[in-house]
Amino acid sequence: MLLHLCAWPEVEDRLKHSTGIVVPIGSTEQHGPNGLIGTDALCAEVVGRGVGEALDVLVAPTISVGMAQHHLGFAGSITLRPSTLIAVVRDTVQSLARHGFDRIFFVNGHGGNIATLGAAFAEVYADRSLHGPEEGSGRNSRALRCHLKNWFDGPAIKALSEELYGDAEGSHATPSEVSLTQFAFPESIKRAALTPEIAPKGPIHDSEDYRRRFPDGRIGSNPALASPEAGKRIYETAVDEVAADYRRFLDAE
Numbered sequence: 001m002l003l004h005l006c007a008w009p010e011v012e013d014r015l016k017h018s019t020g021i022v023v024p025i026g027s028t029e030q031h032g033p034n035g036l037i038g039t040d041a042l043c044a045e046v047v048g049r050g051v052g053e054a055l056d057v058l059v060a061p062t063i064s065v066g067m068a069q070h071h072l073g074f075a076g077s078i079t080l081r082p083s084t085l086i087a088v089v090r091d092t093v094q095s096l097a098r099h100g101f102d103r104i105f106f107v108n109g110h111g112g113n114i115a116t117l118g119a120a121f122a123e124v125y126a127d128r129s130l131h132g133p134e135e136g137s138g139r140n141s142r143a144l145r146c147h148l149k150n151w152f153d154g155p156a157i158k159a160l161s162e163e164l165y166g167d168a169e170g171s172h173a174t175p176s177e178v179s180l181t182q183f184a185f186p187e188s189i190k191r192a193a194l195t196p197e198i199a200p201k202g203p204i205h206d207s208e209d210y211r212r213r214f215p216d217g218r219i220g221s222n223p224a225l226a227s228p229e230a231g232k233r234i235y236e237t238a239v240d241e242v243a244a245d246y247r248r249f250l251d252a253e
Contacts, residue, residue, distance in 0.1 A: 001052060003060045014058060015100045019142075020250050022059045023092065024048035025117070026109035027066035030074035032173030032199075032218040033192035034226075036181050037076045038064065043177050044109030046184045047151040050239035051107065051246055060096070063088060066113045070204050073211030082116045089120035093146060094127070102144045105246050107151055109177075114148065121146045147249045152176065154241040157234065164230050168198050170221025172214075176234055178223040183231025198222045 003011065003021070026041030036042065041064035052059035067085050071077035080088065093104055106117060124146060151157070152174075161169045161176045169176060182189050199218035204210045 001056070001058055002049070003058050006058075011058070011099070018057070019101050020057060020103035020105060020246070021096060021101045022048045022051055022057055022105050022107055022246065023096075024059065024062040024107045024109070025066065025089075025113060026062065026064055027068045027071075027079075027112060028064055029066075029068040029071035029077040029079070029110075030173075030217045031178065032221070032223055033194060033216055034190040034223055035173045035178045035217075036185070036188060036190070039173075039177050039181050040066065040110035042109075042184065043180050044107050044151060046180065046235065047109075047238045047242055048107040050235065051243045054239055054243045055246065057246070060092070063092065066110045067116045068110070068112055070112070070207055070210045071217075072207040074217050082119070085113070085116045086120040086123055089117060090123050090127075093120075093124050093144075097144050102142050103250055104144070104146045105249055106146065106148050107242060108148055109151060111150070111171075114150070117148050121148070145249070145252075147245075149242055149245050151238045151242055154238070154245070156237050156241045160234060160237050164233075165222070165225055167220075168222035168225055170199060170219055171201070172219035172221065173199075173217055173223050174221045175223045175225040175230070178226035179228070179231035180234050180238075181231070182226055182228040183235055186228055189228070192224075194218070194222065194224050197224065 024044035026044040031039040041062055045062040048059050065078050065080055067082050068079040165175045199221055201220040
């Protein structure tokens, strides 16, 4: 069930039975000549909603702009500063916690968010440690927990990506993520000639450095190999794997 399609009494009633929620988070950034700019946010949203349907879990609106300053050399990319993203995640978590959610599970679609999300969780925990328990909650109330799950890095999804694409998977604008968007949004499939077929690999720093090293936006990948058929397999594998992680998170102390 999608939080933004609920009325508030429905949410209040659900909280009597479950205090977990899924929050998709991604990025709005270039994904090479044939990848959608919204790929990271769209993949996180599609997998997050799949988990919600599989487990009958509430799914929050997607945080679709992330930490992507290194992509700003490519038209259409949007970024938040790390400090801004920390504030967005912190306020999102504290808003949900205010209503009684205490297991907040982020499904992430962008590697550039990982460090900042860890810092945001630390800020949330620091707030609670410094301010003490909320009035009336008592020290024995269940502690707030946040968890980050990258949909793309579980063992099953990595094995499938290796089977499908091998060395052509790369690390950005990958055929796996492009396949997932092609499955979910077949009306928006893009085609482009890619030269070389497999992009070079290497480090990146700021946006000018990125554009100079990787002029078409790809890193180590060949997203021309993407297909909706592969995207369906990737979707099903990712949902199963992320749903299992969500169940473990709810069961953990």
